[in-house]
Amino acid sequence: MRKILIVGAGQSGLQLALGLQSRGYEVTLMSNRTADEVRSGRVMSTQCMFDTALQYERDYQLNFWESQAPRIEGLGVSVAAPDSSRAIDWVGKLDGFAQSIDQRVKMAGWMETFAQRGGQLVIHGAAVSDLDYFSRTYDLVMVSAGKGELVSMFGRDASRSPFDAPQRALAVAYVHGMGPRPEHPEFDAVRCNLVPGVGELFVMPTLTTSGRADILFWEGIPGGPLDVFQGIKDPSEHLAKTLELMERFLPWEYARATKVELTDANGTLAGRYAPTVRKPIGRLPGGGLVLGVGDVVVANDPVTGQGSNTASKCANSYLNSILEHGDREFDAEWMQATFDRHWENTQHVVKWTNAMLGVPPEHVLNLIGAAGQLQPVANRFANGFNNPADFENFFFDPEKTNAYLAEVSGAASAA
Numbered sequence: 001m002r003k004i005l006i007v008g009a010g011q012s013g014l015q016l017a018l019g020l021q022s023r024g025y026e027v028t029l030m031s032n033r034t035a036d037e038v039r040s041g042r043v044m045s046t047q048c049m050f051d052t053a054l055q056y057e058r059d060y061q062l063n064f065w066e067s068q069a070p071r072i073e074g075l076g077v078s079v080a081a082p083d084s085s086r087a088i089d090w091v092g093k094l095d096g097f098a099q100s101i102d103q104r105v106k107m108a109g110w111m112e113t114f115a116q117r118g119g120q121l122v123i124h125g126a127a128v129s130d131l132d133y134f135s136r137t138y139d140l141v142m143v144s145a146g147k148g149e150l151v152s153m154f155g156r157d158a159s160r161s162p163f164d165a166p167q168r169a170l171a172v173a174y175v176h177g178m179g180p181r182p183e184h185p186e187f188d189a190v191r192c193n194l195v196p197g198v199g200e201l202f203v204m205p206t207l208t209t210s211g212r213a214d215i216l217f218w219e220g221i222p223g224g225p226l227d228v229f230q231g232i233k234d235p236s237e238h239l240a241k242t243l244e245l246m247e248r249f250l251p252w253e254y255a256r257a258t259k260v261e262l263t264d265a266n267g268t269l270a271g272r273y274a275p276t277v278r279k280p281i282g283r284l285p286g287g288g289l290v291l292g293v294g295d296v297v298v299a300n301d302p303v304t305g306q307g308s309n310t311a312s313k314c315a316n317s318y319l320n321s322i323l324e325h326g327d328r329e330f331d332a333e334w335m336q337a338t339f340d341r342h343w344e345n346t347q348h349v350v351k352w353t354n355a356m357l358g359v360p361p362e363h364v365l366n367l368i369g370a371a372g373q374l375q376p377v378a379n380r381f382a383n384g385f386n387n388p389a390d391f392e393n394f395f396f397d398p399e400k401t402n403a404y405l406a407e408v409s410g411a412a413s414a415a
């Protein structure tokens with residue numbers, strides 16, 4: 001039986017560990033926190049996952065919270081005008097629903113499942129020296145430790161990483177008591193509110209440790225009016241600041257939020273990081289090789305809500321590469337090919353996410369504006385969050401955008 005070590009128990013590491021375990025591999029999973037510590041700890045993400053990634057969880061019967069979590073059936077975009085009125089406002093319907101399940105709930109539950117199914121769960125914050133030793137005793141060592149210190153083993157791929165500094169300051173608050181969306185309250189949706197030159201506010205329903213809740217997530221351009229959370233330690237001050245900024249920039253979202261309270265004392269998060277693509281192979285001092293997984297190799301800014309989706313797609317792609325490799329050695333050539341297969345898809349996520357961090361060109365503004373009049377455009381844009389490769393067909397190139405809009409307008413006026 002092949003022995004595999006996975007370091008880091010997040011979306012990518014746990015999904016891969018549970019998948020390999022179900023196929024009879026002998027898996028050791030190393031986590032720097034116990035399941036209880038994760039469950040009672042700080043929120044880590046907003047973790048909205050779309051249909052393709054959720055399907056991998058269904059395929060491996062890991063969708064334990066699907067019936068309890070809100071079904072996100074739409075994705076809305078609003079753009080604030082300089083006077084804080086709502087210049088653009090539409091909701092696209094998703095072909096398959098999305099869900100956000102608090103990673104405190106999911107990762108803690110999956111860790112327990114992994115151990116109950118006979119997996120070896122080791123609670124230890126791994127250092128490079130540990131990996132040096134383990135690379136000699138395991139057939140394959142993979143590092144899925146997110147944005148932690150172990151990423152320093154993996155070189156930054158400058159050709160795929162256009163930014164060397166964070167592009168957004170992040171501030172998350174999990175709340176109870178959010179009012180319904182006034183438009184289409186009959187189904188749940190993520191709302192993306194864009195404040196040009198300032199940043200974005202995402203509002204989405206989630207399943208957290210205390211049941212259904214909503215997440216208020218500001219992404220602020222560094223140095224701008226939203227970049228004010230870093231020094232705040234008190235969670236109620238964090239929430240008060242979140243609401244104050246909503247009242248100032250997005251009064252229509254604030255109107256829903258006047259009665260909210262934090263879900264728990266660990267329901268806030270603030271931070272920032274530079275979006276980075278890394279080389280997939282880490283070389284240990286003793287000569288061993290390790291393969292990076294998930295955020296270790298591709299860390300996107302959360303502005304497009306893709307990280308957990310990409311981590312899930314990475315875990316699924318790596319799992320297939322491992323199964324197909326049979327009993328052969330997991331050498332550098334196989335590691336590179338395994339990452340390249342994942343990159344085939346993920347390059348589209350990186351390109352689109354980095355584009356969404358910049359000032360939108362005129363044809364993108366036209367596209368987002370047109371979605372308010374043409375429902376098929378809104379729907380296609382929303383479903384791009386599930387399949388970002390589709391943006392190649394109508395988002396980046398002005399000619400393709402114009403041709404697409406002409407086609408949809410023509411069909412609408414002919415109807």
Ligand SMILES: Cc1cc2nc3c(=O)[nH]c(=O)nc-3n(C[C@H](O)[C@H](O)[C@H](O)COP(=O)(O)OP(=O)(O)OC[C@H]3O[C@@H](n4cnc5c(N)ncnc54)[C@H](O)[C@@H]3O)c2cc1C
Binds near residue numbers: 013031049144170
């Ligand atoms: C504010 C915010 C909002 C986001 N919103 C979304 C969203 O809506 N949709 C989406 O798809 N993505 C979102 N993301 C991104 C998403 O959360 C990450 O991309 C995803 O969690 C990455 O999964 P991972 O398994 O690669 O790493 P992680 O989830 O970071 O897991 C890594 C694990 O490794 C552990 N670890 C670290 N170092 C060590 C060590 N030395 N030894 C042992 N264990 C270690 C960590 O404790 C952690 O448990 C968001 C991120 C942020 C910060």
